[in-house]
Amino acid sequence: MPQLGSDQMPFRVAIVGSGPSGFYACDSLLKSEISCQITMLERLPVPYGLVRSGVAPDHPKLKQAIQIYARIAESIDFKLLANVTVGKDLSVEELLATHHAVIFAHGAETDRKLGIPGEDLAGSHTATEFVGWYNGHPDYRDRKFDLSFERAVIIGQGNVAADVARILAKSIDELKHTDIAEHALDTLAESKIREIVVVGRRGPAQVKFTPKELREFENLEVCQTIIDSDEMELNPESQTELEDKGNSGQRKIYEQLNKLSNMDKVEKPKSCRFTFLKGPKELLGQQRLEKVVFEKNQLEGDALRQSARGTGETVELETGILFRSIGYRGVPLTGLPFDEKSGVIPNIDGRIVENGNALPGLYVTGWIKRGPTGIIGTNRADSVATVQSLLEDVQLLDTGEEKSGADGVCNLLQSRNVRYVSFEEWKKIDQSEIDRGQPKSKPREKYTYVTEMLALLG
Numbered sequence: 001m002p003q004l005g006s007d008q009m010p011f012r013v014a015i016v017g018s019g020p021s022g023f024y025a026c027d028s029l030l031k032s033e034i035s036c037q038i039t040m041l042e043r044l045p046v047p048y049g050l051v052r053s054g055v056a057p058d059h060p061k062l063k064q065a066i067q068i069y070a071r072i073a074e075s076i077d078f079k080l081l082a083n084v085t086v087g088k089d090l091s092v093e094e095l096l097a098t099h100h101a102v103i104f105a106h107g108a109e110t111d112r113k114l115g116i117p118g119e120d121l122a123g124s125h126t127a128t129e130f131v132g133w134y135n136g137h138p139d140y141r142d143r144k145f146d147l148s149f150e151r152a153v154i155i156g157q158g159n160v161a162a163d164v165a166r167i168l169a170k171s172i173d174e175l176k177h178t179d180i181a182e183h184a185l186d187t188l189a190e191s192k193i194r195e196i197v198v199v200g201r202r203g204p205a206q207v208k209f210t211p212k213e214l215r216e217f218e219n220l221e222v223c224q225t226i227i228d229s230d231e232m233e234l235n236p237e238s239q240t241e242l243e244d245k246g247n248s249g250q251r252k253i254y255e256q257l258n259k260l261s262n263m264d265k266v267e268k269p270k271s272c273r274f275t276f277l278k279g280p281k282e283l284l285g286q287q288r289l290e291k292v293v294f295e296k297n298q299l300e301g302d303a304l305r306q307s308a309r310g311t312g313e314t315v316e317l318e319t320g321i322l323f324r325s326i327g328y329r330g331v332p333l334t335g336l337p338f339d340e341k342s343g344v345i346p347n348i349d350g351r352i353v354e355n356g357n358a359l360p361g362l363y364v365t366g367w368i369k370r371g372p373t374g375i376i377g378t379n380r381a382d383s384v385a386t387v388q389s390l391l392e393d394v395q396l397l398d399t400g401e402e403k404s405g406a407d408g409v410c411n412l413l414q415s416r417n418v419r420y421v422s423f424e425e426w427k428k429i430d431q432s433e434i435d436r437g438q439p440k441s442k443p444r445e446k447y448t449y450v451t452e453m454l455a456l457l458g
């Protein structure tokens with residue numbers, strides 16, 4: 001009987017999700033010593049997850065990872081079936097019946113909640129929605145953002161908040177030759193926002209920005225960055241934190257904030273203010289958002305473990321538009337365990353576990369494995385580790401049974417009239433987007449409706 005992983009009986013693995021973690025898992029399997037055949041399932045007709053629909057349009061270099069993924073996809077042992085939602089069009093059981101193992105790499109598609117009164121008032125949005133909207137994600141195509149107010153408030157001080165602030169701060173001339181979606185560019189062209197306030201619940205020594213992202217706020221064409229110098233003062237524990245040898249990255253971030261705080265003030269049409277130690281308490285408004293109430297915070301706890309505690313003193317900011325950028329969150333997938341508290345799939349070294357027991361053949365990687373943090377490259381090591389666990393289990397998974405792999409899945413999908421999109425077909429969409437962008441000197445003009453994408457394919 002041929003061994004699993006031999007040329008006679010290739011190891012058939014389904015990967016759910018075509019973002020960085022899915023592609024790195026695929027790469028790792030294809031480079032392994034055993035013979036593998038991969039079926040990648042993606043719920044949108046277009047691949048690449050947040051590299052396409054998260055990474056900011058004015059950061060084209062960061063999207064170059066796509067070229068690596070496209071090379072992986074050219075392998076004869078790879079098959080993409082896009083426009084297929086696992087948990088809806090196909091069940092976890094069906095994937096296991098057609099493959100020896102399944103790796104879940106479906107990311108974290110929703111957002112954390114603030115849990116304060118008024119959170120869902122009109123005018124209060126998540127960064128997830130705004131980012132998806134300006135990046136042409138079909139789920140957010142028809143969202144409306146009223147940018148007719150003078151002031152926008154952003155809650156959270158991570159790199160997503162920096163992206164949102166920069167997109168609001170830039171001029172249309174700075175954005176019009178990026179791959180930003182056309183509908184978003186049209187709306188931003190009418191924006192009346194002149195002041196952007198980015199609010200953190202902890203201090204300047206605890207922000208989650210990275211120095212490179214902060215440097216971009218040094219010389220925005222039409223926007224002056226403001227950080228009051230008295231806001232840069234540190235409590236003794238924060239000073240200890242920044243002196244800690246293991247915390248040099250955070251020290252660099254603080255130094256970069258300090259640099260922004262000390263920059264000469266130049267009159268520009270817009271301003272972006274970073275402010276600290278303010279926790280959102282309540283959003284107020286009659287029909288829609290009118291005002292945000294913050295409670296001033298102080299830090300408590302030992303160095304490197306400080307949390308924010310309200311002082312009872314409040315400050316208010318009038319605004320009609322607010323973005324909650326406090327982190328993404330995983331969504332449960334039917335047929336898999338889910339840890340509601342942390343928003344991830346419970347696992348040990350990438351093996352999915354339920355009640356402490358590994359579920360045979362089921363693995364997880366990326367944001368849905370470890371939570372919504374880390375840059376594109378972080379997912380590589382994560383996926384290599386998951387694949388390592390999977391490869392250790394190959395003998396256990398060898399029941400001698402042939403699996404039908406992608407062919408079996410295609411049969412199921414055809415019987416259900418699910419119109420799946422192959423990698424070759426995605427290349428057609430890709431080329432058409434590039435062609436549409438050319439007259440506007442844009443790298444591409446994205447299709448933003450699923451129906452448009454499918455119509456192009458006929």
Ligand SMILES: Cc1cc2nc3c(=O)[nH]c(=O)nc-3n(C[C@H](O)[C@H](O)[C@H](O)COP(=O)(O)OP(=O)(O)OC[C@H]3O[C@@H](n4cnc5c(N)ncnc54)[C@H](O)[C@@H]3O)c2cc1C
Nearest residue numbers: 017019020021043049050054055086106107366367375376
């Ligand atoms: C706004 C934003 C900007 C970012 N910018 C940068 C940056 O500039 N540089 C950087 O290095 N990192 C950046 N990151 C981080 C980086 O994007 C993530 O680390 C990375 O995308 C996570 O990879 P993933 O594969 O786990 O998830 P994702 O990239 O989210 O991929 C998950 C994929 O699974 C699909 N999927 C979901 N559910 C299903 C289902 N049921 N069936 C089938 N498919 C499904 C989704 O459609 C998606 O394509 C950014 C993140 C965000 C949120």
Ligand SMILES: NC(=O)c1ccc[n+]([C@@H]2O[C@H](COP(=O)([O-])OP(=O)(O)OC[C@H]3O[C@@H](n4cnc5c(N)ncnc54)[C@H](OP(=O)(O)O)[C@@H]3O)[C@@H](O)[C@H]2O)c1
Nearest residue numbers: 156157158159160161201202208325326327328372373374
């Ligand atoms: N250019 C890039 O490389 C790039 C761009 C975008 C995103 N990314 C990466 O993608 C990942 C996700 O980024 P992210 O910005 O979504 O998350 P993040 O880095 O985790 O930042 C979340 C921010 O929200 C704050 N927050 C959380 N809960 C809050 C609450 N209840 N009230 C007020 N504030 C709250 C956090 O403060 P506390 O610290 O106090 O919790 C933190 O400032 C990060 O790893 C990021 O680096 C990278």
